[in-house]
Amino acid sequence: MTGTQLKPAVDTETEFQPRLSLRRKVGAVFGVLTVVAMAIGLLTLGALIVDVVRDGWSVLSWDFILNFPSRRASAAGIRSALVGTIYMMVLTAVIAFPLGVSAAVYLEEFAPKNRLTSFIELNISNLAAVPSIVYGLLGLGIFVRTFALGRSLIAGALTLSLLILPIIIIAGREALRAVPPSIREAGYALGASRWQTVRMFVLPVAMPGILTGTILALSRAIGETAPLITIGALTYVAFTPGSLFDPFTVMPIQIYNWISRPQPAFHQLAAGGIIILLAVLLTFNAVAILLRARLQRQIRD
Amino acid sequence: MSDPLVSVTVRQREPEQRLAEREAVAASMAVERLSAFYGSFQALADITFPIHPAAVTAVIGPSGCGKSTFIRCLNRLHELAPGARISGRVLLDGVDIYDPAIDPARVRQLIGMVFQKPNPFPHLSIYDNVLAGIRLHHSRIPKPQADDIVERSLRAAALWDEVKDKLGAPGSSLSGGQQQRLCIARALAIEPEVLLMDEPTSALDPIATYHIEELIAELKRRYTIVIVTHNMQQAARIADYVAFLLAGEERTGRLIEFDTAEQIFTNPKRRETEEYITGKIG
Numbered sequence: 001m002t003g004t005q006l007k008p009a010v011d012t013e014t015e016f017q018p019r020l021s022l023r024r025k026v027g028a029v030f031g032v033l034t035v036v037a038m039a040i041g042l043l044t045l046g047a048l049i050v051d052v053v054r055d056g057w058s059v060l061s062w063d064f065i066l067n068f069p070s071r072r073a074s075a076a077g078i079r080s081a082l083v084g085t086i087y088m089m090v091l092t093a094v095i096a097f098p099l100g101v102s103a104a105v106y107l108e109e110f111a112p113k114n115r116l117t118s119f120i121e122l123n124i125s126n127l128a129a130v131p132s133i134v135y136g137l138l139g140l141g142i143f144v145r146t147f148a149l150g151r152s153l154i155a156g157a158l159t160l161s162l163l164i165l166p167i168i169i170i171a172g173r174e175a176l177r178a179v180p181p182s183i184r185e186a187g188y189a190l191g192a193s194r195w196q197t198v199r200m201f202v203l204p205v206a207m208p209g210i211l212t213g214t215i216l217a218l219s220r221a222i223g224e225t226a227p228l229i230t231i232g233a234l235t236y237v238a239f240t241p242g243s244l245f246d247p248f249t250v251m252p253i254q255i256y257n258w259i260s261r262p263q264p265a266f267h268q269l270a271a272g273g274i275i276i277l278l279a280v281l282l283t284f285n286a287v288a289i290l291l292r293a294r295l296q297r298q299i300r301d
Numbered sequence: 302m303s304d305p306l307v308s309v310t311v312r313q314r315e316p317e318q319r320l321a322e323r324e325a326v327a328a329s330m331a332v333e334r335l336s337a338f339y340g341s342f343q344a345l346a347d348i349t350f351p352i353h354p355a356a357v358t359a360v361i362g363p364s365g366c367g368k369s370t371f372i373r374c375l376n377r378l379h380e381l382a383p384g385a386r387i388s389g390r391v392l393l394d395g396v397d398i399y400d401p402a403i404d405p406a407r408v409r410q411l412i413g414m415v416f417q418k419p420n421p422f423p424h425l426s427i428y429d430n431v432l433a434g435i436r437l438h439h440s441r442i443p444k445p446q447a448d449d450i451v452e453r454s455l456r457a458a459a460l461w462d463e464v465k466d467k468l469g470a471p472g473s474s475l476s477g478g479q480q481q482r483l484c485i486a487r488a489l490a491i492e493p494e495v496l497l498m499d500e501p502t503s504a505l506d507p508i509a510t511y512h513i514e515e516l517i518a519e520l521k522r523r524y525t526i527v528i529v530t531h532n533m534q535q536a537a538r539i540a541d542y543v544a545f546l547l548a549g550e551e552r553t554g555r556l557i558e559f560d561t562a563e564q565i566f567t568n569p570k571r572r573e574t575e576e577y578i579t580g581k582i583g
Contacts, residue, residue, distance in 0.1 A: 113383070180420075182416060182418060182420040183420060183422065183423075185378065185381075185416060185420070186416070186420045186421075186422065186484070186487075187433075188378060188381060188409060189376065189378060189409055189413065189414040189416075189488070190409065190410070190413075190433060190434035190437060190487070190488070190491060191406045191407065191409040191410035191434060191437060191438070191491065192406065192434075192437050193406055196437050200433070200436075200437070201422055201424075201433075204424040205422075205423055205424050295424075
């Protein structure tokens, strides 16, 4: 700065008004709007839970969890569906997680950036929006018929894996992209190969984000009914699957079956099933979130 | 290697082998007619100067003169950028590190690097950060040996006393200056012969900067050091040799002057150098 007076670009006296009170008001209004938006979601969920618990609380018992379905509402339980859902989730996670993460790593870290890869990217985003029943038809054609896996647990898990793969891939890529380039450079500068850099330095840093995406994807899979009905999951199963190739049912299908019956006693069973389904979903998510929290504690900045 | 006959026989051997067989003392480097490109953009043109062993060579110049590109050519990091390539030669003890027979990972192991912003691995402890480079090459090292490497490297980086009681803490829990010294320890752990530093103190406060500069003065007894800095006082304090780069209108960096630090700062030969060090340009 020199001795001469700096001339402001605009005349501060007339042009520049901080309008602080207006800005504060706008801020307050926006804050209220966000609370309202959150409350709508939360109240809806709350109302649903209250309704379901009121209907279903009376049927909750160990008998309900341990019994197989029955024609008599008083003896019916959710055992086969509960076991089916747990098997289905574990299998789907085991199949979809490594596949999705590998695909994300390839697209983000190894694939050349050209028209083919952007075409693939576009299609993965599209696949995430395809209705789940279409995946059911695909699973029916490929896994049940062509691979002759029948109406089995493994055919269902493969179908659900296809359904959630795009979600895991997209989340995985976002998480990998969020790893700062300086981490990669640090790896290369130590003499790491590309693969070593990805495996030892980039993937561990991206893992919490990848897990978040996987949690969301699996939460979607646990509630799916349509694709599993399409591939021929049974609605009345009086046994738990003993192998990957056995028929199965899952909780959403069981609930759907009970709800569509005329007797009110079965509607109570459906509500009880929904409570159990929510509990299983929360347990799965809690495990994944704990895992993520442990990873994040290591990565805290 | 001044004897022409010897250098002929040496040249015929596999470059990797020649790299391995050099004496393990501070290495000398030489840059010969180095040009660097990003696609069609030329970032550096025709740079030639020697890098003397066990000494600090500072690369100075205004922003955008290609200093960082230059130092990244010395350990082949430059070529990782999309469309990046070079021409010319970069010699490490007479061996061209761009020889097609040489694995760039091997080069980067011999020529360590410290970056502008401290970048410890956030998912690793202090202990594991130091060992990260070793573990790339030996997945299992006995605990006593690992302990020894960690202590030696952290001592060499003047960080041992501050962290010896919390080696299990995450590397990112340290202060900025400590993180940078951790990165130096990490680079030293794999026993490089040359240490490249790309503005290592520009993200640090003056006290931390002072510690790093002290450390550089100590390290140059054993290592050949190349440091990029935009801070003239820093170059004057720590450098034995100075290379001054300047880019013209076309933004291609060229070497204006290379000399001992004393010559550059007291008696520069080129008018541009004088103008830069006196603050008239840049």
